[in-house]
Amino acid sequence: MSVSSFSSSTFVFTCFLIVFLLTPYPSNCAAKLSNTTSKTRQLSVDYYSKSCPQLEQLIGSVTSQQFKEEPVSGPATIRLFFHDCFVEGCDASILISSKPGSKMLAEKDAEDNKDLRVEGFETISKAKVLVESKCPGVVSCADILAIAARDYVHLAGGPYYQVKKGRWDGRISMASSVPSNIPRANSTVDELFKLFNSKGLALEDLVVLSGAHTIGFAHCDNFISRLYDYNGTKQPDPAIDPRLLKALRMSCPHFGGNKDIVAPFDVTTPFLFDHAYYENLIGKLGLLASDQALFLDPRTKPIVQTLAKDKQTFFQAFAAAMDKMGSIGVKRGGTHGEKRKECSSMLFS
Numbered sequence: 487m488s489v490s491s492f493s494s495s496t497f498v499f500t501c502f503l504i505v506f507l508l509t510p511y512p513s514n515c516a517a518k519l520s521n522t523t524s525k526t527r528q529l530s531v532d533y534y535s536k537s538c539p540q541l542e543q544l545i546g547s548v549t550s551q552q553f554k555e556e557p558v559s560g561p562a563t564i565r566l567f568f569h570d571c572f573v574e575g576c577d578a579s580i581l582i583s584s585k586p587g588s589k590m591l592a593e594k595d596a597e598d599n600k601d602l603r604v605e606g607f608e609t610i611s612k613a614k615v616l617v618e619s620k621c622p623g624v625v626s627c628a629d630i631l632a633i634a635a636r637d638y639v640h641l642a643g644g645p646y647y648q649v650k651k652g653r654w655d656g657r658i659s660m661a662s663s664v665p666s667n668i669p670r671a672n673s674t675v676d677e678l679f680k681l682f683n684s685k686g687l688a689l690e691d692l693v694v695l696s697g698a699h700t701i702g703f704a705h706c707d708n709f710i711s712r713l714y715d716y717n718g719t720k721q722p723d724p725a726i727d728p729r730l731l732k733a734l735r736m737s738c739p740h741f742g743g744n745k746d747i748v749a750p751f752d753v754t755t756p757f758l759f760d761h762a763y764y765e766n767l768i769g770k771l772g773l774l775a776s777d778q779a780l781f782l783d784p785r786t787k788p789i790v791q792t793l794a795k796d797k798q799t800f801f802q803a804f805a806a807a808m809d810k811m812g813s814i815g816v817k818r819g820g821t822h823g824e825k826r827k828e829c830s831s832m833l834f835s
Protein backbone atom coordinates (compact mmCIF):
# COMPACT_ATOMS: atom_id res chain seq x y z
CA MET A 487 0.00 0.00 0.00
CA SER A 488 1.51 3.30 -0.98
CA VAL A 489 1.73 6.41 1.11
CA SER A 490 -0.07 8.31 -1.63
CA SER A 491 -3.25 6.37 -0.93
CA PHE A 492 -3.72 8.52 2.18
CA SER A 493 -5.13 11.41 0.18
CA SER A 494 -3.93 14.77 1.49
CA SER A 495 -2.71 13.56 4.84
CA THR A 496 0.94 12.88 5.40
CA PHE A 497 1.22 9.46 6.88
CA VAL A 498 3.72 8.85 9.62
CA PHE A 499 4.60 5.26 9.95
CA THR A 500 5.80 4.33 13.41
CA CYS A 501 5.73 0.60 12.90
CA PHE A 502 9.40 0.16 13.62
CA LEU A 503 8.15 0.06 17.16
CA ILE A 504 6.22 -3.09 16.44
CA VAL A 505 8.49 -5.79 17.65
CA PHE A 506 9.94 -4.45 20.84
CA LEU A 507 7.12 -2.34 22.12
CA LEU A 508 4.73 -5.11 23.02
CA THR A 509 4.98 -5.45 26.75
CA PRO A 510 3.75 -8.56 28.48
CA TYR A 511 0.49 -8.40 30.40
CA PRO A 512 -0.98 -10.66 33.05
CA SER A 513 -2.62 -13.64 31.43
CA ASN A 514 -4.91 -14.38 34.33
CA CYS A 515 -6.86 -11.14 34.21
CA ALA A 516 -10.38 -12.21 34.71
CA ALA A 517 -12.82 -9.41 34.14
CA LYS A 518 -15.98 -10.93 32.78
CA LEU A 519 -17.78 -9.20 29.97
CA SER A 520 -21.44 -9.04 30.67
CA ASN A 521 -23.89 -9.98 27.99
CA THR A 522 -24.65 -6.87 25.95
CA THR A 523 -28.31 -7.13 25.09
CA SER A 524 -29.51 -4.62 22.54
CA LYS A 525 -32.69 -2.63 22.50
CA THR A 526 -33.20 -2.94 18.76
CA ARG A 527 -36.73 -4.31 18.83
CA GLN A 528 -37.95 -1.91 16.21
CA LEU A 529 -35.22 -2.80 13.71
CA SER A 530 -34.92 -6.12 11.90
CA VAL A 531 -32.33 -8.00 9.88
CA ASP A 532 -34.84 -8.84 7.11
CA TYR A 533 -36.42 -5.36 6.83
CA TYR A 534 -35.68 -5.10 3.09
CA SER A 535 -36.10 -8.79 2.26
CA LYS A 536 -39.06 -8.03 -0.03
CA SER A 537 -38.46 -4.42 -1.06
CA CYS A 538 -34.72 -4.72 -1.84
CA PRO A 539 -33.49 -8.28 -1.36
CA GLN A 540 -30.10 -7.63 -3.01
CA LEU A 541 -29.33 -4.59 -0.80
CA GLU A 542 -26.33 -5.99 1.07
CA GLN A 543 -24.69 -7.28 -2.12
CA LEU A 544 -25.14 -3.88 -3.78
CA ILE A 545 -23.51 -2.06 -0.87
CA GLY A 546 -20.87 -4.79 -0.60
CA SER A 547 -19.80 -4.27 -4.21
CA VAL A 548 -19.13 -0.60 -3.44
CA THR A 549 -17.37 -1.12 -0.10
CA SER A 550 -15.06 -3.85 -1.40
CA GLN A 551 -14.07 -1.75 -4.41
CA GLN A 552 -13.51 1.34 -2.26
CA PHE A 553 -11.49 -0.65 0.26
CA LYS A 554 -9.18 -1.79 -2.52
CA GLU A 555 -8.76 1.67 -4.02
CA GLU A 556 -8.84 3.81 -0.86
CA PRO A 557 -8.27 1.72 2.26
CA VAL A 558 -8.79 4.74 4.50
CA SER A 559 -12.46 4.54 3.50
CA GLY A 560 -12.72 1.83 6.17
CA PRO A 561 -11.79 3.82 9.28
CA ALA A 562 -13.42 6.90 7.76
CA THR A 563 -16.82 5.21 7.42
CA ILE A 564 -16.71 3.48 10.81
CA ARG A 565 -16.04 6.84 12.46
CA LEU A 566 -18.76 8.47 10.35
CA PHE A 567 -21.28 5.97 11.66
CA PHE A 568 -20.25 6.72 15.26
CA HIS A 569 -20.56 10.48 14.73
CA ASP A 570 -23.94 9.98 13.07
CA CYS A 571 -25.37 7.85 15.87
CA PHE A 572 -24.18 10.11 18.70
CA VAL A 573 -25.79 13.26 17.30
CA GLU A 574 -29.57 13.06 16.76
CA GLY A 575 -29.37 9.26 16.56
CA CYS A 576 -28.46 6.96 13.65
CA ASP A 577 -30.39 8.90 11.04
CA ALA A 578 -27.77 9.99 8.49
CA SER A 579 -27.99 13.58 9.78
CA ILE A 580 -24.16 13.67 9.52
CA LEU A 581 -24.42 13.37 5.71
CA ILE A 582 -26.46 16.55 5.15
CA SER A 583 -24.67 19.44 3.45
CA SER A 584 -25.10 22.96 4.83
CA LYS A 585 -27.28 25.19 2.65
CA PRO A 586 -25.12 27.64 0.71
CA GLY A 587 -25.36 31.09 2.29
CA SER A 588 -27.23 29.86 5.35
CA LYS A 589 -25.97 30.80 8.83
CA MET A 590 -27.28 27.50 10.20
CA LEU A 591 -24.52 24.98 9.51
CA ALA A 592 -25.25 21.27 9.25
CA GLU A 593 -23.60 18.69 11.55
CA LYS A 594 -20.83 17.79 9.12
CA ASP A 595 -19.54 21.38 9.19
CA ALA A 596 -19.17 21.48 12.97
CA GLU A 597 -15.60 21.94 14.26
CA ASP A 598 -15.64 18.48 15.89
CA ASN A 599 -16.42 16.91 12.51
CA LYS A 600 -13.78 18.74 10.49
CA ASP A 601 -11.47 15.71 10.45
CA LEU A 602 -14.07 13.29 9.11
CA ARG A 603 -12.51 12.04 5.93
CA VAL A 604 -14.20 12.61 2.60
CA GLU A 605 -13.78 8.90 1.72
CA GLY A 606 -16.51 7.98 4.21
CA PHE A 607 -19.01 10.37 2.63
CA GLU A 608 -18.00 9.16 -0.84
CA THR A 609 -18.63 5.54 0.08
CA ILE A 610 -22.18 6.28 1.18
CA SER A 611 -23.04 8.47 -1.79
CA LYS A 612 -21.70 5.86 -4.27
CA ALA A 613 -23.63 3.10 -2.53
CA LYS A 614 -26.78 5.22 -2.49
CA VAL A 615 -26.59 5.86 -6.26
CA LEU A 616 -26.30 2.12 -6.91
CA VAL A 617 -29.07 1.21 -4.46
CA GLU A 618 -31.41 3.88 -5.90
CA SER A 619 -30.86 2.49 -9.40
CA LYS A 620 -32.14 -0.94 -8.30
CA CYS A 621 -34.51 -0.14 -5.41
CA PRO A 622 -35.68 3.47 -5.90
CA GLY A 623 -37.07 5.36 -2.89
CA VAL A 624 -36.93 2.40 -0.52
CA VAL A 625 -33.64 2.31 1.39
CA SER A 626 -32.58 4.96 3.92
CA CYS A 627 -29.13 6.51 3.93
CA ALA A 628 -28.96 5.68 7.65
CA ASP A 629 -29.24 1.94 6.90
CA ILE A 630 -26.66 2.19 4.10
CA LEU A 631 -24.22 3.80 6.55
CA ALA A 632 -24.79 1.06 9.15
CA ILE A 633 -24.21 -1.69 6.56
CA ALA A 634 -21.15 0.00 5.03
CA ALA A 635 -19.54 0.42 8.47
CA ARG A 636 -20.05 -3.30 9.15
CA ASP A 637 -18.61 -4.20 5.74
CA TYR A 638 -15.44 -2.24 6.46
CA VAL A 639 -15.01 -3.76 9.91
CA HIS A 640 -15.09 -7.16 8.21
CA LEU A 641 -12.94 -6.16 5.21
CA ALA A 642 -10.24 -4.94 7.62
CA GLY A 643 -10.19 -8.34 9.32
CA GLY A 644 -12.81 -7.78 12.02
CA PRO A 645 -16.02 -9.67 12.76
CA TYR A 646 -18.92 -10.08 10.35
CA TYR A 647 -22.26 -9.46 12.02
CA GLN A 648 -25.84 -9.08 10.87
CA VAL A 649 -27.03 -5.47 10.67
CA LYS A 650 -30.56 -4.70 11.78
CA LYS A 651 -32.32 -2.29 9.46
CA GLY A 652 -35.40 -0.06 9.31
CA ARG A 653 -33.90 3.33 10.21
CA TRP A 654 -35.39 6.35 8.51
CA ASP A 655 -33.36 9.44 7.64
CA GLY A 656 -33.65 12.43 9.95
CA ARG A 657 -34.92 15.89 9.14
CA ILE A 658 -32.68 17.76 11.56
CA SER A 659 -28.96 18.40 11.14
CA MET A 660 -27.45 21.24 13.17
CA ALA A 661 -23.77 21.93 13.82
CA SER A 662 -24.72 23.37 17.21
CA SER A 663 -25.83 19.91 18.43
CA VAL A 664 -22.40 18.39 17.84
CA PRO A 665 -20.02 19.67 20.59
CA SER A 666 -21.99 18.29 23.54
CA ASN A 667 -22.46 14.89 21.88
CA ILE A 668 -19.03 14.01 20.50
CA PRO A 669 -16.20 12.98 22.89
CA ARG A 670 -12.83 14.74 22.83
CA ALA A 671 -9.33 13.31 22.59
CA ASN A 672 -8.65 14.51 26.14
CA SER A 673 -12.01 13.56 27.69
CA THR A 674 -11.75 11.84 31.07
CA VAL A 675 -13.29 8.42 31.67
CA ASP A 676 -15.98 10.13 33.76
CA GLU A 677 -16.87 12.42 30.86
CA LEU A 678 -16.79 9.58 28.35
CA PHE A 679 -18.94 7.38 30.53
CA LYS A 680 -21.48 10.15 31.14
CA LEU A 681 -21.81 10.73 27.41
CA PHE A 682 -22.02 7.04 26.46
CA ASN A 683 -24.46 6.43 29.29
CA SER A 684 -26.69 9.23 28.02
CA LYS A 685 -26.96 7.22 24.77
CA GLY A 686 -27.94 4.03 26.60
CA LEU A 687 -24.44 2.55 26.39
CA ALA A 688 -22.63 0.94 29.34
CA LEU A 689 -19.06 1.36 30.56
CA GLU A 690 -18.20 -1.88 28.83
CA ASP A 691 -19.60 -0.59 25.52
CA LEU A 692 -17.33 2.45 25.86
CA VAL A 693 -14.24 0.25 26.17
CA VAL A 694 -15.37 -2.17 23.46
CA LEU A 695 -16.33 0.52 20.92
CA SER A 696 -13.08 2.40 21.55
CA GLY A 697 -11.48 -0.74 20.10
CA ALA A 698 -12.42 0.70 16.69
CA HIS A 699 -9.18 2.66 17.21
CA THR A 700 -7.42 -0.54 16.21
CA ILE A 701 -7.43 1.00 12.73
CA GLY A 702 -7.17 4.53 11.44
CA PHE A 703 -5.21 7.66 12.15
CA ALA A 704 -5.22 10.83 14.21
CA HIS A 705 -3.85 14.29 13.52
CA CYS A 706 -1.07 15.69 15.74
CA ASP A 707 -3.31 18.33 17.31
CA ASN A 708 -5.34 15.56 18.95
CA PHE A 709 -2.42 14.27 21.01
CA ILE A 710 0.33 16.93 20.88
CA SER A 711 -0.38 18.17 24.41
CA ARG A 712 0.65 14.71 25.66
CA LEU A 713 4.06 15.04 24.02
CA TYR A 714 5.35 18.33 25.44
CA ASP A 715 3.20 19.89 28.12
CA TYR A 716 0.80 17.46 29.67
CA ASN A 717 -1.77 19.21 31.85
CA GLY A 718 0.46 22.26 32.20
CA THR A 719 3.37 20.27 33.70
CA LYS A 720 5.81 21.20 30.89
CA GLN A 721 6.53 17.47 30.84
CA PRO A 722 5.19 14.71 28.57
CA ASP A 723 2.39 12.46 29.73
CA PRO A 724 4.03 9.85 31.98
CA ALA A 725 1.59 7.26 30.63
CA ILE A 726 3.23 7.19 27.21
CA ASP A 727 6.02 4.79 26.28
CA PRO A 728 9.32 6.72 25.83
CA ARG A 729 9.98 5.16 22.42
CA LEU A 730 6.52 6.04 21.15
CA LEU A 731 7.00 9.53 22.61
CA LYS A 732 10.24 9.94 20.67
CA ALA A 733 8.68 8.76 17.42
CA LEU A 734 5.62 10.97 17.80
CA ARG A 735 7.73 14.00 18.70
CA MET A 736 9.68 13.55 15.48
CA SER A 737 6.45 13.61 13.50
CA CYS A 738 4.73 16.30 15.51
CA PRO A 739 7.09 19.11 16.54
CA HIS A 740 5.99 21.33 19.42
CA PHE A 741 5.57 24.36 17.16
CA GLY A 742 5.16 24.90 13.45
CA GLY A 743 4.44 21.31 12.44
CA ASN A 744 2.46 20.30 9.38
CA LYS A 745 -1.20 20.20 10.37
CA ASP A 746 -1.95 17.39 7.91
CA ILE A 747 0.36 14.88 9.55
CA VAL A 748 -1.35 11.86 11.03
CA ALA A 749 -0.11 8.95 13.13
CA PRO A 750 -1.65 5.48 13.32
CA PHE A 751 -3.75 4.62 16.35
CA ASP A 752 -2.33 1.13 16.47
CA VAL A 753 1.44 1.21 16.01
CA THR A 754 1.62 -2.56 15.81
CA THR A 755 -1.01 -3.43 13.14
CA PRO A 756 -2.44 -0.12 11.86
CA PHE A 757 -4.42 -1.64 8.97
CA LEU A 758 -5.76 -4.71 10.70
CA PHE A 759 -8.95 -4.84 12.72
CA ASP A 760 -7.71 -6.92 15.64
CA HIS A 761 -7.45 -6.61 19.42
CA ALA A 762 -3.92 -5.16 19.45
CA TYR A 763 -5.43 -1.82 20.55
CA TYR A 764 -5.89 -3.24 24.05
CA GLU A 765 -2.41 -4.76 24.26
CA ASN A 766 -1.12 -1.37 23.21
CA LEU A 767 -2.95 0.36 26.06
CA ILE A 768 -1.37 -2.06 28.51
CA GLY A 769 2.04 -1.24 26.99
CA LYS A 770 1.49 2.56 27.24
CA LEU A 771 1.07 2.80 23.48
CA GLY A 772 -2.34 4.48 23.40
CA LEU A 773 -2.36 7.46 21.03
CA LEU A 774 -5.03 9.70 22.56
CA ALA A 775 -5.25 10.54 26.24
CA SER A 776 -8.84 9.22 26.11
CA ASP A 777 -7.54 5.84 24.87
CA GLN A 778 -4.79 5.51 27.49
CA ALA A 779 -7.21 6.63 30.21
CA LEU A 780 -9.14 3.39 29.74
CA PHE A 781 -6.17 1.46 31.15
CA LEU A 782 -5.45 3.97 33.90
CA ASP A 783 -8.96 4.00 35.37
CA PRO A 784 -9.63 1.10 37.77
CA ARG A 785 -13.21 0.74 36.46
CA THR A 786 -12.18 0.17 32.85
CA LYS A 787 -8.74 -1.44 33.31
CA PRO A 788 -10.08 -4.99 33.88
CA ILE A 789 -12.20 -4.71 30.72
CA VAL A 790 -9.12 -3.66 28.74
CA GLN A 791 -7.20 -6.62 30.17
CA THR A 792 -9.93 -9.08 29.22
CA LEU A 793 -10.21 -7.76 25.67
CA ALA A 794 -6.42 -7.80 25.24
CA LYS A 795 -6.38 -11.48 26.08
CA ASP A 796 -8.68 -12.84 23.45
CA LYS A 797 -9.56 -11.64 19.96
CA GLN A 798 -12.81 -13.61 19.78
CA THR A 799 -14.07 -12.08 23.01
CA PHE A 800 -13.40 -8.64 21.55
CA PHE A 801 -15.01 -9.50 18.22
CA GLN A 802 -18.22 -10.78 19.82
CA ALA A 803 -18.44 -7.82 22.16
CA PHE A 804 -17.72 -5.38 19.33
CA ALA A 805 -20.44 -6.80 17.10
CA ALA A 806 -22.95 -6.58 19.97
CA ALA A 807 -21.89 -3.03 20.87
CA MET A 808 -22.15 -1.85 17.25
CA ASP A 809 -25.67 -3.25 17.16
CA LYS A 810 -26.46 -1.33 20.33
CA MET A 811 -24.88 1.88 19.04
CA GLY A 812 -26.72 1.41 15.74
CA SER A 813 -30.06 1.58 17.50
CA ILE A 814 -29.50 4.97 19.20
CA GLY A 815 -32.30 7.45 18.48
CA VAL A 816 -33.63 5.49 15.52
CA LYS A 817 -36.52 7.12 13.64
CA ARG A 818 -39.34 5.13 12.15
CA GLY A 819 -41.96 6.34 9.71
CA GLY A 820 -42.71 9.59 7.94
CA THR A 821 -43.60 11.68 11.01
CA HIS A 822 -39.97 12.14 12.05
CA GLY A 823 -38.15 10.61 9.12
CA GLU A 824 -37.81 10.33 5.39
CA LYS A 825 -36.06 8.20 2.78
CA ARG A 826 -33.79 10.65 1.02
CA LYS A 827 -33.01 10.38 -2.68
CA GLU A 828 -29.58 11.88 -2.19
CA CYS A 829 -27.92 11.41 1.17
CA SER A 830 -26.55 14.94 1.32
CA SER A 831 -29.87 16.74 1.06
CA MET A 832 -33.23 16.40 2.75
CA LEU A 833 -36.27 15.72 0.60
CA PHE A 834 -38.04 19.00 1.31
CA SER A 835 -35.25 21.42 2.08
Ligand code: HEM
Nearest residue numbers: 561562565568601669670671695698702703704705708776
Ligand atom coordinates in the same frame (compact mmCIF):
# COMPACT_ATOMS: atom_id res chain seq x y z
C1 HEM B 1 -14.50 6.94 23.24
C2 HEM B 1 -14.40 8.15 22.79
C3 HEM B 1 -13.76 8.52 21.47
C4 HEM B 1 -12.95 9.58 21.26
C5 HEM B 1 -12.51 10.61 22.29
C6 HEM B 1 -12.55 9.54 19.87
C7 HEM B 1 -11.75 10.47 19.27
C8 HEM B 1 -11.20 10.33 18.02
C9 HEM B 1 -10.24 11.24 17.44
C10 HEM B 1 -9.73 12.52 18.09
C11 HEM B 1 -9.88 10.74 16.23
C12 HEM B 1 -8.83 11.30 15.27
C13 HEM B 1 -9.42 12.24 14.26
C14 HEM B 1 -8.34 12.85 13.41
O1 HEM B 1 -7.40 13.40 13.96
O2 HEM B 1 -8.45 12.79 12.17
C15 HEM B 1 -10.62 9.51 16.04
C16 HEM B 1 -10.53 8.69 14.94
C17 HEM B 1 -11.26 7.55 14.78
N1 HEM B 1 -12.29 7.10 15.57
FE1 HEM B 1 -12.68 7.74 17.43
N2 HEM B 1 -13.13 8.45 19.28
C18 HEM B 1 -13.90 7.80 20.21
C19 HEM B 1 -14.69 6.70 19.99
C20 HEM B 1 -14.84 6.08 18.77
C21 HEM B 1 -15.84 5.08 18.47
C22 HEM B 1 -16.92 4.63 19.45
C23 HEM B 1 -15.61 4.67 17.19
C24 HEM B 1 -16.38 3.68 16.37
C25 HEM B 1 -17.09 2.69 16.84
C26 HEM B 1 -14.47 5.42 16.70
C27 HEM B 1 -13.87 5.23 15.48
C28 HEM B 1 -12.79 5.97 15.03
C29 HEM B 1 -12.03 5.62 13.84
C30 HEM B 1 -12.22 4.38 12.98
C31 HEM B 1 -11.08 6.62 13.68
C32 HEM B 1 -10.03 6.75 12.56
C33 HEM B 1 -10.59 7.63 11.48
C34 HEM B 1 -9.70 7.77 10.26
O3 HEM B 1 -8.57 7.28 10.24
O4 HEM B 1 -10.18 8.40 9.31
N3 HEM B 1 -14.05 6.27 17.67
N4 HEM B 1 -11.42 9.30 17.14
